[in-house]
Amino acid sequence: MGIEAEGIINGLTPGEAFSVLVPFEETGILDRWGVTSVRVVIDDGRNISNDQRRKVFALIGDITDWLVAPGRGKRTRAEYETLREMHLLYIIDLLGQGKYEDAELVRRQLTAHYCEILDLAPFSLSNVDMATARDFIDWLVELCVEYGIPCIDTLLNRCEDIGRYLYACVAHRRCAICGKKADIHEVETVGMGRNRQKMHHSGQLVQPLCRAHHNEVGKIGQADFDNKYHLEGIRLDENLCEILGWKK
Numbered sequence: 001m002g003i004e005a006e007g008i009i010n011g012l013t014p015g016e017a018f019s020v021l022v023p024f025e026e027t028g029i030l031d032r033w034g035v036t037s038v039r040v041v042i043d044d045g046r047n048i049s050n051d052q053r054r055k056v057f058a059l060i061g062d063i064t065d066w067l068v069a070p071g072r073g074k075r076t077r078a079e080y081e082t083l084r085e086m087h088l089l090y091i092i093d094l095l096g097q098g099k100y101e102d103a104e105l106v107r108r109q110l111t112a113h114y115c116e117i118l119d120l121a122p123f124s125l126s127n128v129d130m131a132t133a134r135d136f137i138d139w140l141v142e143l144c145v146e147y148g149i150p151c152i153d154t155l156l157n158r159c160e161d162i163g164r165y166l167y168a169c170v171a172h173r174r175c176a177i178c179g180k181k182a183d184i185h186e187v188e189t190v191g192m193g194r195n196r197q198k199m200h201h202s203g204q205l206v207q208p209l210c211r212a213h214h215n216e217v218g219k220i221g222q223a224d225f226d227n228k229y230h231l232e233g234i235r236l237d238e239n240l241c242e243i244l245g246w247k248k
């Protein structure tokens with residue numbers, strides 16, 4: 001994560017650039033690490049919106065329902081491993097106190113995990129900044145995609161960054177609309193009869209879709225389908241080709 005330092009804007013060329021002065025005594029570190037560039041986060045002072053807060057509660061609600069679903073008292077080894085990865089293993093025995101209490105427990109635990117990963121101070125949903133809220137929502141969405149957690153609403157309506165969501169759906173082969181197991185649907189059909197093993201896929205426009213939604217594209221056509229679900233495609237990069245086992 002690196003070191004955080006705050007600075008002040010001390011020069012501004014309209015329409016071009018600004019410079020920042022960052023008081024920082026440990027300049028030796030910059031030398032040692034060979035640091036030549038830094039990233040500046042512009043704090044626009046905006047806090048989490050009501051819409052974002054609703055998304056967090058909806059996602060946490062679905063994750064909680066998944067955790068306490070009937071029959072989940074008898075978990076397989078793999079399911080325990082999943083819970084351990086999600087840092088939720090140690091709270092499952094505490095659940096069952098009521099819907100609201102359970103969700104609060106899960107929210108606090110997942111927030112703590114997220115802050116730990118990013119080395120952030122714990123935050124409250126009452127006043128966290130908008131950018132952190134946005135990233136936290138997309139992180140929760142990724143968890144749901146990765147672990148196949150059933151959600152009441154399509155995650156298309158929950159995610160903040162649709163590109164990031166589609167990327168996760170392709171990587172985990174989940175339908176971008178309903179979350180079921182998906183195949184990778186090629187939006188731009190590359191000439192029939194070409195050998196899939198031999199052709200390059202990097203840069204290809206795709207949508208991860210389950211069989212039912214794939215069939216719907218065939219029925220109503222790509223343009224109407226995209227309009228209906230407000231869905232766009234995603235272009236495969238080399239990393240996704242690698243994950244899918246497709247030639248780059």
Ligand SMILES: [Zn+2]
Nearest residue numbers: 175178210213
């Ligand atoms: Zn689907």
